[in-house]
Amino acid sequence: MAxxxxxxxxxxxxxxxxxxxxxxxxxxxxxxxxEAAAKPISFGPLAAWIGFNxxxxxxxxxxxxxxxxxxVGESPGRFATLTLIARNPGISQTELSxxxxxxxxxxxxxxxxLVRRGMVERARTRDDRxxxxxxxxxxxxxxxxxxxxxxxxxxxxLDAVIGPRDRKRFIQILKKIAAEIE
Amino acid sequence: MAxxxxxxxxxxxxxxxxxxxxxxxxxxxxxxxxEAAAKPISFGPLAAWIGFNxxxxxxxxxxxxxxxxxxVGESPGRFATLTLIARNPGISQTELSxxxxxxxxxxxxxxxxLVRRGMVERARTRDDRxxxxxxxxxxxxxxxxxxxxxxxxxxxxLDAVIGPRDRKRFIQILKKIAAEIE
DNA sequence: CGCAGTTAGTTGGGCATCAAACGATAAACT
DNA sequence: AGTTTATCGTTTGATGCCCAACTAACTGCG
Numbered sequence: 001m002a003x004x005x006x007x008x009x010x011x012x013x014x015x016x017x018x019x020x021x022x023x024x025x026x027x028x029x030x031x032x033x034x035e036a037a038a039k040p041i042s043f044g045p046l047a048a049w050i051g052f053n054x055x056x057x058x059x060x061x062x063x064x065x066x067x068x069x070x071x072v073g074e075s076p077g078r079f080a081t082l083t084l085i086a087r088n089p090g091i092s093q094t095e096l097s098x099x100x101x102x103x104x105x106x107x108x109x110x111x112x113x114l115v116r117r118g119m120v121e122r123a124r125t126r127d128d129r130x131x132x133x134x135x136x137x138x139x140x141x142x143x144x145x146x147x148x149x150x151x152x153x154x155x156x157x158l159d160a161v162i163g164p165r166d167r168k169r170f171i172q173i174l175k176k177i178a179a180e181i182e
Numbered sequence: 183m184a185x186x187x188x189x190x191x192x193x194x195x196x197x198x199x200x201x202x203x204x205x206x207x208x209x210x211x212x213x214x215x216x217e218a219a220a221k222p223i224s225f226g227p228l229a230a231w232i233g234f235n236x237x238x239x240x241x242x243x244x245x246x247x248x249x250x251x252x253x254v255g256e257s258p259g260r261f262a263t264l265t266l267i268a269r270n271p272g273i274s275q276t277e278l279s280x281x282x283x284x285x286x287x288x289x290x291x292x293x294x295x296l297v298r299r300g301m302v303e304r305a306r307t308r309d310d311r312x313x314x315x316x317x318x319x320x321x322x323x324x325x326x327x328x329x330x331x332x333x334x335x336x337x338x339x340l341d342a343v344i345g346p347r348d349r350k351r352f353i354q355i356l357k358k359i360a361a362e363i364e
Numbered sequence: 365c366g367c368a369g370t371t372a373g374t375t376g377g378g379c380a381t382c383a384a385a386c387g388a389t390a391a392a393c394t
Numbered sequence: 395a396g397t398t399t400a401t402c403g404t405t406t407g408a409t410g411c412c413c414a415a416c417t418a419a420c421t422g423c424g
Contacts, residue, residue, distance in 0.1 A: 041281045044269035046262060049333065050340045050349075051243050053356035056283055058240035061233050064363045077380075080228060087226035094402060099223045101238050103382050108404055110380095130389050130402040151231065158232045161358050166351060167232075173352055174235035176343050181246045259410075276372060285412055290374060292410095312372040312419050 054177075061158060068150040074143065078119075079151065081110055082136065082144045085120060090133040101178075119143055236359075243340060250332040256325065261333065263292055264318065264326045267302060272315040283360075301325055 046052045062076065069076050080100050085091060088099075093111055097104040111134065114120040119140035122132045136144065162170055228234045244258065251258050262282050267273060270281075275293060279286040293316065296302040301322035304314045318326065344352055 041266070041273070041277060042269040043281065044265055045330070045333075046265050048353070049337055050344070050353060050356075051247055051333070051336060052262065053353050053360065054236075054240045054243055057356040057359040058236045059283060060360045060363045061236055065233055067364070075379095080234060083226055083228050084223070087224040091223070092402075095223060099225065101241060102380090104403070105383080105405080106381050111403095128390070128402085132403075148227070151227075151233070154233060155231055157363060158359065161362050162232070162355050166355060169348060170352065170355055171230070171232060171235050173344050173348060174232075174239040177239040177340065178235065178242045180343050181242045181339060182249070257409090274372075284410090286373070287375080287413080288411055293373095310372085310420070314373080 061154075064157070065151070065154045068154050069147060072143070072146045072150055074147055077110060078114065079147045081107070081114065082119065082140060082147065085134050086136050086141065086144055089135050092131045092133065094131075096134065114140070243336075246339070247333070247336045250336050251329060254325070254328045254332055256329055259292060260296065261329045263289070263296065264301065264322060264329065267316050268318050268323065268326055271317050274313045274315065276313075278316065296322070 043052075065076050065079075069079060081096065084096055084099050088095070091099075093107050094104050096111075097107045100107070111120060111122065111132075115122050117139075118137055121135045121137050123135070125131050125133055159167060225234075247261075248258050251261060263278065266278055266281050270277070273281075275289050276286050278293075279289045282289070293302060293304065293314075297304050299321075300319055303317045303319050305317070307313050307315055341349060
């Protein structure tokens, strides 16, 4: 069965992107060693496209949160899971996967791991023996509290970048995108 | 070597999220078949967090673009790659990876595949025999044109959701997040 | 010159994710 | 009741991504 550390330490990450300024097609300033020659890369239409910027921003933010949640010894994926279980006691795995925007099969190892580590309790339902009901244990609640603290710090960080004026509208747009595309 | 279609058809996807209204802990409305009982799931603090909404929006948008680029028989990952090569002829793989925000090792199979399919030309440099210079072939340019059309349709779609008034500010914020977090 | 340190690209290992297929169970329809 | 269809969670196979380690090649400093 090889229980191995599913979703183990997400470890570092960076991908600085190194966004250059201009749009020259200069190609190859040939940075000699140690010179940090700031290669001017043209992003062309990419720079103006929402999809591309959305991806870059999401990944940066995700990695930042990864680092934070590591401080608590959890991976970011656990966080949404624990929160949703906490807020919806007895939720099934399928409901959980829909809420989290993941495929249900992705959740199998996650839940398995959380159960194994005593964060989540999984019980079969009386009236439908296919589904599980998920609930947090005391340990799970404690971990969630810690993770929530991390998340708050992370959010403060993002808030600072966005600015309080635009924050509400920004989230509203994100929700609209998630809900209305296609 | 198993050349298989690297980054092949991304195929379907959905993850509707099915955002429900309230926050009851009612547990198990027990939707009978065909009833589509709209289980009310509480997102708790998640609903207000930027990170979570960013992830959901990005994934929705990405999947939508996946579907579109499939119409042209390409995967979304190819698109940024082709665009960046087109705008920066002779770019190296490492520069490319930094611009695209990916690890350079992620680009190895991508470039390999694009070369194999005659989209990209890879030539060793005279003065540094480690690096490659990448350039689009005629076929590559043609494919890029098609992909760009897809992307424009996709962007129009996103624009419609965001609204012209907020678009500029929205992108600005995304860029700031990508650049300034941590 | 010659070796230490750095850089370009590849390889291998691991994780997260999705899709399709599957077994068990439940509901719907006749 | 019996058959068909839908649903829950798991399994399997594939992809994309990261990181660390590796090889080849280049640079710099003595």
